[in-house]
Amino acid sequence: MRLFKKLFPPALQRINDRMLVNQPWLWALSPLQHVWGILILNVVLAVLALLAPLSINEVPNIEALWSYLFVLQVAYFCFWIFWQVLFNPQRQFARRFSLQAPAEFLLHFVGILLLLSISYTPTLVMRWRIDQLVEDQEWVSDWNDLLAVGFLHDRSDYWDVYPSAEHFLNGFHNNRLAYETEELQTQVRVLENRVEYFSDTNQFEYQGTAREVKVPVYNPDSVRYYKEKLRGIFQRYPRYTDSYADRSIYDTASPFKTALTHEELKAYQVAWLKQDAKQQVAAIGKYLEVVKKYYFDHGFGPEEVNGLFLEYYDQLRSKSNAGNGFANLYGAAEIRHVEAQGVEFRRNQVRDEYDNLRAIFKAKKWNHFPFRMEMVHVFAIVIFLMANLIFLFRQVRWQWFLAAIGVSLALVILATVFLVYFKVHKEGLAACWQLLIAMGVVSVMVYLGWSTRFHLKSASTAAIMLFACLPYLLLIFQFLADEQFDVYDERKYVRQKTAIKDQFLPQSRSSGFEYPSEVAQELDRLTELHRAHRDWIESLYWYALYVGMLLYWFGGTVFTKRLLDRFRALPAAK
Amino acid sequence: MNFMERKAEFERYLDSGNLSLATRRAMDLALDYQQLQSHLEAVTEVRAEYNRLRGLGQGELDGTQKQKITDGLQPFCAELTSVKGEVGELPHQQPIVVAEGRNLVKRYRQGGHHFELGPIDLSLRSGEITGVVGENGNGKTTLLRIFAGETSADEGWPEYPGMVGDALTPYQIKQQVAFIPQRLRPWHGTLLQNLKYAAANKGFHGEANEQRVNFVVHRLGLTRFQHLGWKQLSSGYKLRFELARMVVWRPRLLVLDEPIANLDLNAQQQFLQDLVHLAASIRYPMGIVLSSQQLHQIEAVSEQIVFLRNGKPLFAGATKNVGSDRASNTFQVGGSFSLENLLQATQGLPEIRVEESGTNFTVHTATAVNGRQLLETLFAARLEVTFFRDISFSTRQLLAQTL
Numbered sequence: 001m002r003l004f005k006k007l008f009p010p011a012l013q014r015i016n017d018r019m020l021v022n023q024p025w026l027w028a029l030s031p032l033q034h035v036w037g038i039l040i041l042n043v044v045l046a047v048l049a050l051l052a053p054l055s056i057n058e059v060p061n062i063e064a065l066w067s068y069l070f071v072l073q074v075a076y077f078c079f080w081i082f083w084q085v086l087f088n089p090q091r092q093f094a095r096r097f098s099l100q101a102p103a104e105f106l107l108h109f110v111g112i113l114l115l116l117s118i119s120y121t122p123t124l125v126m127r128w129r130i131d132q133l134v135e136d137q138e139w140v141s142d143w144n145d146l147l148a149v150g151f152l153h154d155r156s157d158y159w160d161v162y163p164s165a166e167h168f169l170n171g172f173h174n175n176r177l178a179y180e181t182e183e184l185q186t187q188v189r190v191l192e193n194r195v196e197y198f199s200d201t202n203q204f205e206y207q208g209t210a211r212e213v214k215v216p217v218y219n220p221d222s223v224r225y226y227k228e229k230l231r232g233i234f235q236r237y238p239r240y241t242d243s244y245a246d247r248s249i250y251d252t253a254s255p256f257k258t259a260l261t262h263e264e265l266k267a268y269q270v271a272w273l274k275q276d277a278k279q280q281v282a283a284i285g286k287y288l289e290v291v292k293k294y295y296f297d298h299g300f301g302p303e304e305v306n307g308l309f310l311e312y313y314d315q316l317r318s319k320s321n322a323g324n325g326f327a328n329l330y331g332a333a334e335i336r337h338v339e340a341q342g343v344e345f346r347r348n349q350v351r352d353e354y355d356n357l358r359a360i361f362k363a364k365k366w367n368h369f370p371f372r373m374e375m376v377h378v379f380a381i382v383i384f385l386m387a388n389l390i391f392l393f394r395q396v397r398w399q400w401f402l403a404a405i406g407v408s409l410a411l412v413i414l415a416t417v418f419l420v421y422f423k424v425h426k427e428g429l430a431a432c433w434q435l436l437i438a439m440g441v442v443s444v445m446v447y448l449g450w451s452t453r454f455h456l457k458s459a460s461t462a463a464i465m466l467f468a469c470l471p472y473l474l475l476i477f478q479f480l481a482d483e484q485f486d487v488y489d490e491r492k493y494v495r496q497k498t499a500i501k502d503q504f505l506p507q508s509r510s511s512g513f514e515y516p517s518e519v520a521q522e523l524d525r526l527t528e529l530h531r532a533h534r535d536w537i538e539s540l541y542w543y544a545l546y547v548g549m550l551l552y553w554f555g556g557t558v559f560t561k562r563l564l565d566r567f568r569a570l571p572a573a574k
Numbered sequence: 575m576n577f578m579e580r581k582a583e584f585e586r587y588l589d590s591g592n593l594s595l596a597t598r599r600a601m602d603l604a605l606d607y608q609q610l611q612s613h614l615e616a617v618t619e620v621r622a623e624y625n626r627l628r629g630l631g632q633g634e635l636d637g638t639q640k641q642k643i644t645d646g647l648q649p650f651c652a653e654l655t656s657v658k659g660e661v662g663e664l665p666h667q668q669p670i671v672v673a674e675g676r677n678l679v680k681r682y683r684q685g686g687h688h689f690e691l692g693p694i695d696l697s698l699r700s701g702e703i704t705g706v707v708g709e710n711g712n713g714k715t716t717l718l719r720i721f722a723g724e725t726s727a728d729e730g731w732p733e734y735p736g737m738v739g740d741a742l743t744p745y746q747i748k749q750q751v752a753f754i755p756q757r758l759r760p761w762h763g764t765l766l767q768n769l770k771y772a773a774a775n776k777g778f779h780g781e782a783n784e785q786r787v788n789f790v791v792h793r794l795g796l797t798r799f800q801h802l803g804w805k806q807l808s809s810g811y812k813l814r815f816e817l818a819r820m821v822v823w824r825p826r827l828l829v830l831d832e833p834i835a836n837l838d839l840n841a842q843q844q845f846l847q848d849l850v851h852l853a854a855s856i857r858y859p860m861g862i863v864l865s866s867q868q869l870h871q872i873e874a875v876s877e878q879i880v881f882l883r884n885g886k887p888l889f890a891g892a893t894k895n896v897g898s899d900r901a902s903n904t905f906q907v908g909g910s911f912s913l914e915n916l917l918q919a920t921q922g923l924p925e926i927r928v929e930e931s932g933t934n935f936t937v938h939t940a941t942a943v944n945g946r947q948l949l950e951t952l953f954a955a956r957l958e959v960t961f962f963r964d965i966s967f968s969t970r971q972l973l974a975q976t977l
Binding site for chain 2: 021023028086088092093228454455565566568571572573
């Protein structure tokens, strides 16, 4: 604190002193200290971000960095609030001017907004440095090289093609099939189904033994891990290409996508399957180079890759040819139909060799969290809520504020228990009624408090709760519209759509059916209509929020201040 | 006190070398009288210099220092001789009654028992000090809190006719009432910063703020401490700063709960003297109500007094009327003699009754016997009297009845 005072520029101190004797309400919010403190923090953190060690194989995660700095932001916020509590003009029943409440509220809002820079400035510096590590095109190329082989590591659940029974058995005999119990069990289960269907007697033996497999686990930072992993690629992946339409490999024209769709992954798969042995080994070589560049020096040179894997691959292929009939038998059955076209593929396991590339990607990509445009909405709402809580906190005694928080929490718990007990599924309608009832009750309590000659704690508590919720009151209309839309959706759209479907679609099949063109057009029209309504209702959500917040800021804060000042000034009952 | 009396008082202090009081009263005069207001800044600076010089030594000024202060007051003295005492236009009409409560009753549980304060009728007037006295747990603080708007009365409702405002809201009333509780809350930041903040909050901005804070700081003898923090102060100075923080914005009513409980005798006297002067300002008078156990000190400065016992006002009225309807005269006597010696010595006096009260004796006599007669009787009996006080006109006699 003393250091901060020493660092505070004399010119600002003079302005601050003038502010003290002329605008004490503004001085109490310590805007100059706040701006100066944030400026210093920003500079210090930016310098630290500039000097922090950074290399291509040790790239910090931008999101994590932002989150860590958020903790600092919260700590500074608490300090700022503490200062405001120490000098609260309301406690001295200070003179006010008519627009003081909106002005104070705006300063709270801007103050918290400035706080955000503590997280953003060093993050921006760091992302600039990360961006300088690799050129965009180089990143795209490396990413493709990594995925061209690396996609094979992923869980088989996500793929259109399972490893063939032959290779499963082969792998099983070598005891090097997989690294995860879950993965292995999935394969066994698939095998069981197929075996039952085709009643091939040979399969029963393997099924029984498969459950007793001890799965080897390797340290991901060891060379052995990579050997086993790459060996597994050949063991697990057959060369069936007949069922797939060709598709160009990952589109390099629109780089920086790490969340791949199923279709996109299939493109890698198809590309892989179309390659001959030499090309595949070359791809593995590139893959290992990228791994070495961004993550870990596994010790494989290009010659070693050729020697080790080409030889192994040849052996594997000869085995595969020997069991050709077996493989063909399963080939068609192992193509799993994809129902949800374009469903976003999400990795459920973070692979180390992807981390740095992903971190670089996040630094290069401007629309990634925390730089997404949606965050503007989120921050606007959260900051408004926080500004309102500070605003309310300064108008009342802290005991009332704590009581309001306690009562609010209790009400939420009660409402949740109620909803669960009565199995209420219509969340929008339930929330709407809850909000209306709660606001009705607290309004009555506030009115009772207003009409008495002495201060009632319950009225103050209710007033805090009421004013904390007031900016979001217009959301009721959104809830109602949403509910109405659901009804429309259920009664009309779905019924129509089902009727059209029923007319042409056999009950036993739900997909892969070609509709007649006029039906398809009608379905498209309905879908568009449905989507337009949905968009309108979603935009209503934002309108309701922003209009409510603006109304509260301009008018609500004045009324709030007036009422809470009255409560504060009234003598306490008993 | 009219202008001539105040002028004479100031000159007396100056002539007798009591520069502490002389500088303080000079500031009060300069504030109150229009023709002297041009000297306000100068006398404030002289007072500040006096405070600084006192801080340098052991509290007493040497001859040179005294001369310096006296010389500093000379221009003011010269102006004073030509002034007739015009007050000039007052910033607001002086109200007679600042706050008034009729049949105030408050019930609450105290120590597991139901306690009822009141009914009490009390009017607090501007320019006057009202003392609320009584033993512990008799409702003094509650009565003060009712007038300060801190707690509500169950019956009756204090009105504030002397407050400024068209339709007085609770907030407007609170804006004009200052309350100093017995336990002071700590301040944050420097003391000067807090005083400026308090004044600015009540509308003293810019130059007026600086002047007002300067006046209060130096007037209350806080010059040396204004840049310190709260923790660096003794409890006596904490109270003075709390008083400064309240009077700096000129409240219409000042409520103090047991303010002098933790002060030494000199500090008590100076504090009460300041209260008298602040309350009696012609330009900015204020009503003061304070509670205390120090009956004699409070009676000495109060225009009216309320004596509470078990929540009931045994006496509530002008201090000069205390004991006017007494049935006997009451004296406190102490010395190196026994109860028997005392009884023997006073047996000739009419309606004599003697009680032992702690280290002293309480002597009740007929109203015809005054203090002089009693003392003569005691001296005639060759008793060595070391302590004597006539409490016939003090609420102390009411307290004596409860012992």
